[in-house]
Amino acid sequence: MFVFRIDSHSGVPPYLQLVQQVRQGVLLGFLKEGDRLPLIREVAETVAINPNTVAKAYRQLEQEGLVTGRPGQGTFVNETPAAPVSPATYTSLQRGLETWLGRARAAGLDEQAISALFTAALNQARNENIA
Amino acid sequence: MFVFRIDSHSGVPPYLQLVQQVRQGVLLGFLKEGDRLPLIREVAETVAINPNTVAKAYRQLEQEGLVTGRPGQGTFVNETPAAPVSPATYTSLQRGLETWLGRARAAGLDEQAISALFTAALNQARNENIA
Amino acid sequence: MFVFRIDSHSGVPPYLQLVQQVRQGVLLGFLKEGDRLPLIREVAETVAINPNTVAKAYRQLEQEGLVTGRPGQGTFVNETPAAPVSPATYTSLQRGLETWLGRARAAGLDEQAISALFTAALNQARNENIA
Amino acid sequence: MFVFRIDSHSGVPPYLQLVQQVRQGVLLGFLKEGDRLPLIREVAETVAINPNTVAKAYRQLEQEGLVTGRPGQGTFVNETPAAPVSPATYTSLQRGLETWLGRARAAGLDEQAISALFTAALNQARNENIA
DNA sequence: GTGGTCTAGACCACA
DNA sequence: GTGGTCTAGACCACT
Numbered sequence: 382m383f384v385f386r387i388d389s390h391s392g393v394p395p396y397l398q399l400v401q402q403v404r405q406g407v408l409l410g411f412l413k414e415g416d417r418l419p420l421i422r423e424v425a426e427t428v429a430i431n432p433n434t435v436a437k438a439y440r441q442l443e444q445e446g447l448v449t450g451r452p453g454q455g456t457f458v459n460e461t462p463a464a465p466v467s468p469a470t471y472t473s474l475q476r477g478l479e480t481w482l483g484r485a486r487a488a489g490l491d492e493q494a495i496s497a498l499f500t501a502a503l504n505q506a507r508n509e510n511i512a
Numbered sequence: 513m514f515v516f517r518i519d520s521h522s523g524v525p526p527y528l529q530l531v532q533q534v535r536q537g538v539l540l541g542f543l544k545e546g547d548r549l550p551l552i553r554e555v556a557e558t559v560a561i562n563p564n565t566v567a568k569a570y571r572q573l574e575q576e577g578l579v580t581g582r583p584g585q586g587t588f589v590n591e592t593p594a595a596p597v598s599p600a601t602y603t604s605l606q607r608g609l610e611t612w613l614g615r616a617r618a619a620g621l622d623e624q625a626i627s628a629l630f631t632a633a634l635n636q637a638r639n640e641n642i643a
Numbered sequence: 644m645f646v647f648r649i650d651s652h653s654g655v656p657p658y659l660q661l662v663q664q665v666r667q668g669v670l671l672g673f674l675k676e677g678d679r680l681p682l683i684r685e686v687a688e689t690v691a692i693n694p695n696t697v698a699k700a701y702r703q704l705e706q707e708g709l710v711t712g713r714p715g716q717g718t719f720v721n722e723t724p725a726a727p728v729s730p731a732t733y734t735s736l737q738r739g740l741e742t743w744l745g746r747a748r749a750a751g752l753d754e755q756a757i758s759a760l761f762t763a764a765l766n767q768a769r770n771e772n773i774a
Numbered sequence: 775m776f777v778f779r780i781d782s783h784s785g786v787p788p789y790l791q792l793v794q795q796v797r798q799g800v801l802l803g804f805l806k807e808g809d810r811l812p813l814i815r816e817v818a819e820t821v822a823i824n825p826n827t828v829a830k831a832y833r834q835l836e837q838e839g840l841v842t843g844r845p846g847q848g849t850f851v852n853e854t855p856a857a858p859v860s861p862a863t864y865t866s867l868q869r870g871l872e873t874w875l876g877r878a879r880a881a882g883l884d885e886q887a888i889s890a891l892f893t894a895a896l897n898q899a900r901n902e903n904i905a
Numbered sequence: 906g907t908g909g910t911c912t913a914g915a916c917c918a919c920a
Numbered sequence: 921g922t923g924g925t926c927t928a929g930a931c932c933a934c935t
Contacts, residue, residue, distance in 0.1 A: 386635065391524065392523075392524045392525055392528040392532075393522065393523045393524055394523055394909085394910060394911085395910090395911080396910080396911085397523040404628075405627075405628035405631065405632065408624065408625055408628050409625070409628055409629065409632060411632075420921095420922075420923090421922080421923070422921090422922085430911080430912090431911065431912050431913070432913095433911080433912070433913085433914095434910085434911060434912080436923070436924075436925095437910090437911090439923080440923095440924080441706070444703070444706055450922085450923050450924080451919090451920085451922080451923080452918065452919045452920070452921095452922050452923045452924075453918090453919050453920035453921070453922045453923075454919095454920070454922065454923090455922070455923085456922095456923075466619050466620055466621060466625075470619045474612070474615060474616055474619060474621075474629065475629065475633065477612050477615065478612060478629065478630065478633045479633055479636075479637070481605075481608050481609060481612055482633060482634070482637055484605060484608065485605055486637075488597050488601045488605060489597055490597060490605075492634065492638070493539070494539055494540070495634070496634070497535075497536035497539050497540055498540060498605065498606065498609065499609065499630055500536070501536065501540060501542075502606065502609045502610055502613060503613070503623065503626070503627070504517060505610075506610070506613055506617070507623070525932085525933055525934085526933085526934085527933075527934090528933095561934085562934065562935055564934075564935070565933080565934065565935090568933090568934095648897065653786065654786045654787055654790040654794075655784065655785045655786050656785055656924080656925060656926085657925090657926080658925080658926085659785040663785075666890075667889075667890035667893065667894065670886065670887055670890050671887070671890055671891065671894060673894075682906095682907075682908090683907080683908070684906095684907090692926080692927090693926065693927050693928070695926080695927075695928085695929095696925085696926060696927080698908070698909075698910095699925090699926090701908080702908095702909080712907085712908055712909080713907080713908080713934090713935085714906095714907050714908045714909075714933065714934045714935070715906070715907045715908075715933090715934055715935035716907065716908090716934095716935070717907070717908085718907095718908075728881050728882055728883060728887075732881045736874075736877060736878055736881060736883075736891065737891065737895065739874050739877065740874060740891065740892065740895045741895060741898075741899070743867070743870050743871060743874055744895060744896070744899055746867060746870065747867055748899075750859050750863045750867060751859055752859060752867075754896065754900070755801070756801055756802070757896070758798075758896070759797075759798035759801050759802055760802060760867065760868065760871065761871065761892055762798070763798065763802060763804075764868065764871045764872060764875060765875070765885065765888070765889070766779060767872075768872070768875055768879070769885070787917085787918060787919090788918085788919085789918075789919090790918095823919085824919065824920055826919075826920070827918080827919065827920085830918090830919095906934105906935090907933100907934080907935075908932105908933090908934085908935105909931105909932080909933080909934100910930100910931085910932075910933100911929105911930080911931080911932100912928100912929090912930080912931105913927100913928085913929095914926105914927090914928095915925100915926080915927080916924105916925085916926080916927105917923105917924080917925075917926100918922100918923090918924080918925100919921105919922080919923085919924100920921090920922080
């Protein structure tokens with residue numbers, strides 16, 4: 382089952398967080414064609430937001446073509462646009478990241494510092510590509 | 513020189529992005545006590561937003577006690593609350609992350625997929641800690 | 644100035660009627676790049692619906708890339724995807740349609756009958772193309 | 775045989791589309807007194823919607839007095855309220871519209887643009903009548 | 906004062 | 921009972 386998570390301190394509107402999580406879920410293979418997303422009312426309960434807000438997120442996903450809402454049945458994932466990488470290299474990358482995270486935590490960095498380090502590295506890489 | 517970067521697709525309000533970037537800069541040592549932040553009108557020009565928005569970000573940073581605005585001179589970073597890790601381990605972690613990023617890009621992942629992978633790993637780690 | 648019109652008997656949701664009217668306006672050249680759509684609150688007043696409903700329509704148009712909302716300024720039409728026909732043939736077609744409409748009205752057909760005739764002809768043409 | 779057609783992109787509820795098509799069919803003489811509408815399960819199959827939805831449409835048509843359902847036999851069209859125009863002028867109008875449609879298609883307009891042009895002309899005519 | 910988001914609660918179309 | 925739409929009214933970010 383797919384689980385949503387809302388970070389109310391990030392500044393990102395809740396409905397957008399839901400949208401991004403589904404997009405990422407599809408991108409990483411957690412969500413595949415035909416999978417049913419949690420019911421709107423379920424999500425509203427579990428993450429404690431208004432059903433309309435969840436509906437707004439699902440509507441946007443539908444407009445993006447990622448999912449299709451079928452009244453009376455639920456909301457379902459459409460055909461995924463093809464896996465970007467093979468599962469093998471994917472798991473390898475995942476494991477590499479986990480060991481790195483372990484090192485970072487062992488060194489005493491909290492989640493905020495880790496995120497900061499990551500985005501900084503990502504930005505730097507981008508700048509180098511531009512240069 | 514400290515450089516700001518606005519991602520208009522992230523959904524995070526621009527003023528908050530500025531605030532978060534300064535916080536991260538201080539956390540990671542890019543900004544040290546006494547450093548001067550770019551002038552409001554400079555930032556407004558380079559990232560193409562309204563000067564009032566930049567001013568709002570600086571005002572909030574001042575309220576948080578991270579910086580101090582000196583009229584006519586600019587905005588300066590206050591004493592940093594102590595580095596969380598030694599510069600050595602910090603550089604080591606940074607390098608580890610860079611090699612991982614290199615592998616990910618070589619495997620064909622774009623920035624979106626990399627971010628998705630990272631947040632997924634971070635969430636998983638958090639869940640394991642809770643469990 | 645662009646004027647909206649809501650037909651509450653058509654069964655089409657009001658927000659969709661607004662969306663379709665903007666799309667048609669762009670398609671037919673009534674709305675060009677840089678034009679400002681009526682303010683949300685104006686539309687809400689003139690067609691007597693809730694501002695949120697108008698906002699919903701504008702949001703969808705923005706997601707489709709047809710317009711861009713600029714807080715504090717209004718909502719503006721983006722670059723139009725190129726005129727489908729030359730203005731000359733367009734006016735010619737328009738005039739032909741007007742004379743036909745004149746004949747139909749003179750014959751005693753009301754608006755409903757005219758619409759019925761039109762959609763029937765359109766459907767027939769489509770079927771012939773398929774066959 | 776009367777054929778239904780559902781446009782799932784129009785925003786009009788499917789059951790209303792069926793109702794409108796029957797109304798138009800009667801108005802234009804495609805359906806005459808005593809004609810049998812397609813069976814509910816036939817319609818449900820051909821246009822791929824739930825039989826309940828078709829039943830709802832037929833029920834509403836019966837409430838409007840346009841048709842009468844005879845259990846076990848089917849649904850039949852009642853006496854038509856008199857033809858609004860003579861068959862001759864009707865065919866003439868139909869042919870005029872067909873030639874116009876041919877010109878429009880030849881000019882490169884797709885169905886969407888044609889519809890836009892038509893509704894625009896209809897609206898303009900209405901406005902002139904009001905003025 | 907502009908658009909953008911959220912909440913609360915109602916009603917409808919559909920399976 | 922599911923998703924889809926509308927209303928009413930509040931607060932926020934940006935110009």
